[in-house]
Amino acid sequence: MKTAVITFPGSNCDRDMQVALERATGKAPVQVWHKDTSLPDGVDLVSVPGGFSFGDYLRCGAIAARAPIMDELVKFAERGGLILGVCNGFQILIEAGLLPGALMRNAGLKYVCKPQALTVATADSAFTSAYAKGETVTYAIAHHDGNYIADDETRDRLSGEDRIAFTYQGNPNGSMDDIAGILSDNRRVLGMMPHPERLNDPQLGGNDGSRFFEGLTGVLASV
Numbered sequence: 001m002k003t004a005v006i007t008f009p010g011s012n013c014d015r016d017m018q019v020a021l022e023r024a025t026g027k028a029p030v031q032v033w034h035k036d037t038s039l040p041d042g043v044d045l046v047s048v049p050g051g052f053s054f055g056d057y058l059r060c061g062a063i064a065a066r067a068p069i070m071d072e073l074v075k076f077a078e079r080g081g082l083i084l085g086v087c088n089g090f091q092i093l094i095e096a097g098l099l100p101g102a103l104m105r106n107a108g109l110k111y112v113c114k115p116q117a118l119t120v121a122t123a124d125s126a127f128t129s130a131y132a133k134g135e136t137v138t139y140a141i142a143h144h145d146g147n148y149i150a151d152d153e154t155r156d157r158l159s160g161e162d163r164i165a166f167t168y169q170g171n172p173n174g175s176m177d178d179i180a181g182i183l184s185d186n187r188r189v190l191g192m193m194p195h196p197e198r199l200n201d202p203q204l205g206g207n208d209g210s211r212f213f214e215g216l217t218g219v220l221a222s223v
């Protein structure tokens with residue numbers, strides 16, 4: 001399977017994401033620059049990594065969502081491509097209209113940075129099928145704008161269509177319904193605030209993230 005990671009000015013988790021994907025797939029992801037106007041041929045999964053793209057000015061992810069590569073990413077999503085947005089990547093996917101809702105300033109108005117226990121809320125996606133619904137995993141969180149909110153109609157659709165991928169145990173940021181990650185309506189785009197790529201080695205203090213990538217790439221390898 002072929003993967004790619006997009007880098008924006010201010011991305012700081014692109015390298016971690018590349019390492020995690022390379023470990024899980026055995027192949028280095030293609031590095032894509034935000035000014036590029038095409039995605040690699042035959043790519044299966046594109047990741048939008050975390051960081052502080054364009055300094056978090058305007059709103060986190062708002063400027064990055066208008067980068068030249070984003071038109072291609074939207075087309076890739078329309079073709080049913082798999083997209084993984086983590087933290088600032090989640091913010092960018094929302095700003096680009098690929099996922100619904102908004103990510104506001106954390107309710108406590110502070111940057112939160114810690115290991116965070118999560119519940120796998122659905123196993124019905126390429127990203128989470130290696131898990132059992134209801135399983136607990138610990139990934140890292142590191143953000144100041146992770147407070148997820150959506151209007152009532154979106155909220156009902158997300159829960160009614162089983163599109164909440166992860167929820168927080170002990171809500172760290174005020175997110176509606178403890179939402180930590182959501183899926184698109186075709187279940188092929190995942191946006192999540194926690195970072196599986198930051199706790200994917202026992203030497204980093206936790207290994208739950210490696211199961212995320214092994215599960216994801218295992219599913220893709222069998223396609």
Ligand SMILES: NC(=O)CC[C@H](N)C(=O)O
Nearest residue numbers: 050051087088143144145
């Ligand atoms: N780690 C990240 O991607 C941080 C996202 C964003 N800059 C925030 O603080 O909310």
